Amino acid sequence: MRIRLRIAYDGTEYVGFQSQTNGVAVQDVLNAALSDLFQREVRTLGASRTDTGVHAEGNVAVFDVDTRIEPSKIAFALNARLPEDIRIVGSDRVPDDFHPRFQNTVKTYEYRILNRAHADPLTRRTEIHYYYHLDENAMNAACSYLLGEHDFRAFCSAGFSSKTTVRTIYQASVTRTGDRLVFSITGSGFLYNMVRIIAGTLIEIGSGKYPPGRMEEILKSCDRKMAGPTAVARGLVLMEIRYPDYE
């Protein structure tokens, strides 16, 4: 049977979710824990690669297994075999043809910014520190241009190979709570570095370098050089992946 795992991880020590040749990936550690649990080589298929240093509250991976362990209990058995910076936060059975990538998905990311004079050591691993005041209203206004179906080529790093650069954004907003800003975005999928480039652009807009309408100009240009810098990885968290066809 096919088991789906929801995976949370502190990405600080990993080269991303997907196995690479240049370092330890979350998937390497996960596959080893699964192989230990089921006493045979188990390989997972992941939903989202995530870049080096990016975090997750709910990435998704599947694997096939014959076992008498109840699907929901697999999370507990795995957590006993995983390091503290990786946790399985849920496990369930899915249909045998369930593929974590090649179907309708709705992904939500957060990008977290501490906006005050000095950084906070308690949250330093999962947010960036930005000294100058950011205007969350301007950032929110800029977010509105992202909603709907657009060609997001301007927000895509080189090296991306996909049939199309068109994606649909269902929700995008910036919320301030005291000194903390959270940029939240939900969409049908994201190009390489897309959320981080949008975050970098929003910081330029929030700091007053450009007006909110800049976001629309960049989108229409389809030119990566128009957009802001790629914001650093530590502020990004993959929050959730939903599969509307299986709910």
Add this chain to the structure above:
Amino acid sequence: MRIRLRIAYDGTEYVGFQSQTNGVAVQDVLNAALSDLFQREVRTLGASRTDTGVHAEGNVAVFDVDTRIEPSKIAFALNARLPEDIRIVGSDRVPDDFHPRFQNTVKTYEYRILNRAHADPLTRRTEIHYYYHLDENAMNAACSYLLGEHDFRAFCSAGFSSKTTVRTIYQASVTRTGDRLVFSITGSGFLYNMVRIIAGTLIEIGSGKYPPGRMEEILKSCDRKMAGPTAVARGLVLMEIRYPDYE
């Protein structure tokens, strides 16, 4: 002149704030950074020792120095010399007779609990994970017995040497946000391990082992054996120390 520092730190790697013989304390690292900045040996006087593994958003320390650096800029100069898990979040000048401990203080602590099936790797350093459901209403009801002036001897670990075990609690409450519970407590001072023993007792009450009125019985008993276990250090954060006489 006397300079006051507000200090935030991730206590995971330290034996507490105050210098000890059994490991590296936050104060050791802070004194070294100050000595490097001012090119002479500088020694700080801290407000709260904090236990091994306990965190702070706003501990306080003072030191004396002759310098032309503007007091508020000292925080920036120090942060350039400190590791990422320690940040000075504010610096100002105080009167020469300002002592961080021997005067009126109002301290606020938080104890953070993740109450769900699986732990969260992104917040694992600053919260504990508790699997069984906790009833925040029962915990809040128990908190009400703590308010006011009481002898808190029952919530004090052995080895505490103070003239009196009477303290005044101004505020104590438990707030749930989704799966997260935060126990917040503000008082005139706290005995050794007092917040962690109260947190351990609140967890017993929240899990249904005892009713809220147990808190009053424990208080009146003045007997440490009546109270719950000392909750683990990683969940505790010293949020703020205020000095009403200097505001």
